Amino acid sequence: MTRPLAEVLGEVRGHLVAEESLVRAVASGRQKASQPRWRRVELRYVDLKAGRHLQVTAYDATQAHTSNHAVGADAAQAVDGLLAETFGNWHVETTTQTHQVRVTKRLDAVLSTSDRAQPVGVERGHDREKQRLLPEDDPVFRALGLTDGSGRMKPSRQAKYRQVEDFLQILDSSVSEALGSGRLRRPTAEAPLRVVDLGCGNAYLTFTAHRYLTSERGLPVAMTGVDVREQSRDHNSAVAAGLGLAAGSMEFVAGDIATVALDPAPEVVLALHACDTATDEALARAVGWEASLVLAAPCCHHDVAAQLRKAPTPAPYSSLTRHGILRERFADTLTDGLRSSLMRLEGYRVDVMQFVESQHTPRNTLLRAVRSGGSGRGDGNADVREEYDELVAAWGLRPRLGELLGR
Structure with a gap:
């Protein structure tokens, strides 16, 4: 079922600013007749010496650009900026659910949500090696x-x-x-x-x-x-x-x-x-x-x-x-x-x-x-x-x- 895009993105925002439950989020693709600034963006929360931050890794055509935003107003502002980009898809993983958003040609949105079989933990380490999709000891x-x-x-x-x-x-x-x-x-x-x-x-x-x-x-x-x-x-x-x-x-x-x-x-x-x-x-x-x-x-x-x-x-x-x-x-x-x-x-x-x-x-x-x-x-x-x-x-x-x- 399609829903207004702003309404669905509002729900996505709630998951993105929830530091305790967000595991990982990915924005990619593009909306009709538009081009976002980045080819792909990944979001996760990490624990740094200065405290917990929202880590944003944005990919252009050739390289990755990483930035960290302190939890609170700084992180919320970063989230709002990314939601304003014209991405065509959002994939959001929380400790208990997975949410998939697809923007239609009419610029509405389809939101699919599935429950995890069991809750998962969240890795907060900021070491880039820990972010490997498959760890080397697999x-x-x-x-x-x-x-x-x-x-x-x-x-x-x-x-x-x-x-x-x-x-x-x-x-x-x-x-x-x-x-x-x-x-x-x-x-x-x-x-x-x-x-x-x-x-x-x-x-x-x-x-x-x-x-x-x-x-x-x-x-x-x-x-x-x-x-x-x-x-x-x-x-x-x-x-x-x-x-x-x-x-x-x-x-x-x-x-x-x-x-x-x-x-x-x-x-x-x-x-x-x-x-x-x-x-x-x-x-x-x-x-x-x-x-x-x-x-x-x-x-x-x-x-x-x-x-x-x-x-x-x-x-x-x-x-x-x-x-x-x-x-x-x-x-x-x-x-x-x-x-x-x-x-x-x-x-x-x-x-x-x-x-x-x-x-x-x-x-x-x-x-x-x-x-x-x-x-x-x-x-x-x-x-x-x-x-x-x-x-x-x-x-x-x-x-x-x-x-x-x-x-």
Whole structure:
């Protein structure tokens, strides 16, 4: 049932200023025809030497900005400022309930509230390490060989731990937004959320995504990992058995991304660092399955780079392809830009964002696509189609994803 936006935000405000019961709150998305200052904002209360403060972590396109506001008038003012931003979704967790707010196209609001099975405590520590979505002593990291016998992350595995954390942050916000907007159905024990990780490899992100969604978010999940190597299937299945994960909750199969058969079709598709056109195959499968949410972090971009070497460069852009390193970087950008346009034409809203910081890997782009409810095979946005056609014609390209989608 829709209600006046101001009325619902008033209820949200009550939860946000309740220092004793607020566990965590996240604001994200945007209202129709508007753009909030921040891409995402997280709120929690922390105990500092100066007393209890509301900690606000605001994310722009490239980094996080943290500020602390003393409980009372300062915190209330910060809350009011954030509520005045045009966020499209609010996810609020208290010690006893979870509240999900979605702003409609008519600028009304839908509020969904669910009770926790049992009350939870609140972590007030301000140490950033304590805010990890999965703590390093979680059993899943031991099973994956990332931590030692004492539950401490191995020095050689710190970069992998950071990658996992960054991915879980994106997954968390993406699932919250999709659930809040109604683009992703709310799963039940009888009908769990169907998630597939295409090209899962050693399944670090497969296992940690499953662990976070089930243990921390409390969502019923049926996860499938797909990799072409039978060795990966056997190894990952053994790890799953060691963690006590039943076949209905976690399963691994050996097969090609382009041909693997999954029935019923997955609702969330992950494709993280699938090499070159394997990312295109994953995106095409997601479209064919009509997946509600797609998170794809491309790896190498050899296909378009090779085409750029063969085709004449249109004037006046020869300086972009004359030098090998610039041509490679331009191929990366061009490939993902074309992928974004094609997914938009297939009925998805697409965000291109940073996955992990560039000092950890140069391949740090992630495409997030949320199905917007269109048919997916219509003409889509005419401007997007015209822009895509002109771009591939000017550079003489045949993008693999375009071929797979028949575009």
